Amino acid sequence: MNIDFFKPIDFEEFLESLEKSPSLLGNQISTYVKGEDFPNLEQVKVAIFGVVENRRDSKADKEYFDFTAIRKEFYQLHSGNWDINIADLGDIIAGDSVDDTYFAIKSVTFDLLKRNIIPIILGGSQDLAYAQYRAYDDYGSMVNYVNVDAKFDLGNTDAPITSTSYVGKMVVNEPYNLFNYSNLGYQTYFNSQEEIGLLEKLYFDAYRLGEVANNISIVEPVFRNANMATIDISCIEGAVLGNRNISPNGFNGREICALARYAGISDELSSFGLYHLDYLEKSKNSTMLVSQILWYFIEGVIYRKNENNLAAKNNFIKYQVPVQDDILVFYKSNLSGRWWIEIPYSTNFNNKLEKHTLLPCTYQDYEEACNQTIPERWWKARRKNEL
Numbered sequence: 001m002n003i004d005f006f007k008p009i010d011f012e013e014f015l016e017s018l019e020k021s022p023s024l025l026g027n028q029i030s031t032y033v034k035g036e037d038f039p040n041l042e043q044v045k046v047a048i049f050g051v052v053e054n055r056r057d058s059k060a061d062k063e064y065f066d067f068t069a070i071r072k073e074f075y076q077l078h079s080g081n082w083d084i085n086i087a088d089l090g091d092i093i094a095g096d097s098v099d100d101t102y103f104a105i106k107s108v109t110f111d112l113l114k115r116n117i118i119p120i121i122l123g124g125s126q127d128l129a130y131a132q133y134r135a136y137d138d139y140g141s142m143v144n145y146v147n148v149d150a151k152f153d154l155g156n157t158d159a160p161i162t163s164t165s166y167v168g169k170m171v172v173n174e175p176y177n178l179f180n181y182s183n184l185g186y187q188t189y190f191n192s193q194e195e196i197g198l199l200e201k202l203y204f205d206a207y208r209l210g211e212v213a214n215n216i217s218i219v220e221p222v223f224r225n226a227n228m229a230t231i232d233i234s235c236i237e238g239a240v241l242g243n244r245n246i247s248p249n250g251f252n253g254r255e256i257c258a259l260a261r262y263a264g265i266s267d268e269l270s271s272f273g274l275y276h277l278d279y280l281e282k283s284k285n286s287t288m289l290v291s292q293i294l295w296y297f298i299e300g301v302i303y304r305k306n307e308n309n310l311a312a313k314n315n316f317i318k319y320q321v322p323v324q325d326d327i328l329v330f331y332k333s334n335l336s337g338r339w340w341i342e343i344p345y346s347t348n349f350n351n352k353l354e355k356h357t358l359l360p361c362t363y364q365d366y367e368e369a370c371n372q373t374i375p376e377r378w379w380k381a382r383r384k385n386e387l
Contacts, residue, residue: 001041001111005104006049006090008034014072025086025295026075032090039087046084046118046298049108050091053101054124054278057163065278067091067122073284074291082302087117102131109135109271118301119271120294125163126153126275129230133170133178135271136227142179144225144268145170148259149232150187150209150247152195163276171202180384182222184259185209185235185251203384205377209249216258221360221377223262223269224338230273231256231293233280240289242281253289257296264300267308272297305336313358316340321369328369328378331358339363343381 012033018026029048030039041047050067054060071088092108095101105121109132112119121132129147136143147153147167155165157172170178182205188196199206205222212219223229236256238246251259263269274293280286306312316331329342341361365375 001038002107003032003038005092005108006032006038007093008032008036008090009068009071009088010034011068011072015075018075021078023078024075025077025079028079028082029075029086029088031088039089041087041112041115041117044085044087044115044117046120046301047087047089047112048120048122048294049089050122051101051105051124051128052091053094053098053128054163055094055098056127056161057125057276057278060125060163060278065124065280066282067277069282069287070122070277070290070294073287074294077291077295080299080302082298084298084302086298098127102128102134105131106134106137110138113139113270118269120297121271121273121275122277123273123275124278126230126232127161127163127166128275129228129273130161130166130169132228132230132271132273136177137175141227143177143227144180144182145178146182146184146222146226146229146263147232148184148230148235148251148256150185150235150250151190151232152183152186152199152206154195154198180204180225182226183207184219184222185212187247187249190247203380205380209251212259213251213255216255218362218364219259220262221339221362223259223266224360226263226266226269228271228273229263229266229269230275231260233274233276233290236289241279241286242283243279243286246279253292256289257292260293260297261300264297265303265305266300267304267306305333305338307333307335307338319366321366323369323372323374326374328374330361330366330369339366341365341375341378343378 015026018024032038092104109119153164153166154168157168161169184207186206187209234246235250237250237252238248240253315334319330321328331340339361340358343357343359359381368375
């Protein structure tokens with residue numbers, strides 16, 4: 001780990017004020033504090049770091065948001081019944097160029113992934129998610145990316161990368177590691193019909209805000225198959241964040257925390273980013289919400305079932321359902337009650353994708369198959385594999 005990328009946190013007096021309550025997170029996190037050594041990462045499971053960068057967001061205020069306010073709210077929360085080691089590595093300061101910042105994010109994230117540590121990135125503009133994604137270039141597998149956002153952020157791929165085009169760059173730039181992109185909470189009036197059509201042609205997934213808000217559990221399988229997930233903080237209601245410049249429609253506080261917990265509980269998910277934090281008003285309400293999003297994500301990590309290993313899968317219950325000319329194969333976990341559907345192996349299948357032959361699904365998908373309707377997620381995955 002190149003610790004030269006990081007600036008330590010400068011709030012020693014605040015940490016000292018927490019010592020009277022041992023159960024507070026501030027007393028349980030190994031923090032890179034000014035004047036002290038960099039945290040020992042040997043037993044760490046989750047590592048938090050900020051990135052002070054938003055130069056590729058045309059709407060950004062050039063004064064960067066201070067992550068200290070978020071940290072102070074987070075550190076004052078009580079941990080649950082947690083047995084986990086957390087480190088706070090401080091902040092990556094913007095480099096001489098944005099590409100320098102990207103390099104630092106990619107290097108740090110890759111190093112943490114190699115150590116089986118889950119990075120939580122507190123970021124400025126969401127183009128930083130591109131650097132988070134590029135950390136997987138040498139990781140040996142394709143990437144399923146879930147983005148909680150009101151917009152698709154496909155943008156103009158012929159132009160330089162921005163906070164509204166980074167997903168498009170993931171699609172067109174080599175190496176081609178992006179297997180699936182899922183957008184949760186998009187609002188139709190913020191996205192062109194061309195972008196909506198392109199997502200359909202690529203067999204990517206998109207769930208409208210109302211669809212998710214009406215039944216938030218429908219997206220649990222989407223997170224269960226994700227390798228990386230991000231949240232654009234501007235997908236939250238402007239009134240909730242106390243920011244009149246953010247859309248009045250969006251997720252409320254309970255919904256965004258539930259989504260963060262789904263992300264954390266995913267056995268496959270190995271990195272998590274919270275972006276556009278520079279959009280926040282410097283109010284206690286907004287920083288408290290972000291700190292609670294972090295809390296719920298980590299609680300999700302605590303309650304992972306580790307069902308992505310062979311021993312767990314050997315205890316799944318198998319169901320075969322004839323539908324039209326196919327026999328769909330479903331699996332149910334005895335441990336969690338969650339469901340998967342088998343995707344037939346294709347000879348044209350990239351070897352990197354072989355592990356995706358078991359696709360998370362819902363009980364409703366099983367019910368649809370029993371009623372002779374092929375689940376849409378099965379059809380999309382099969383078409384994608386045959387391309």
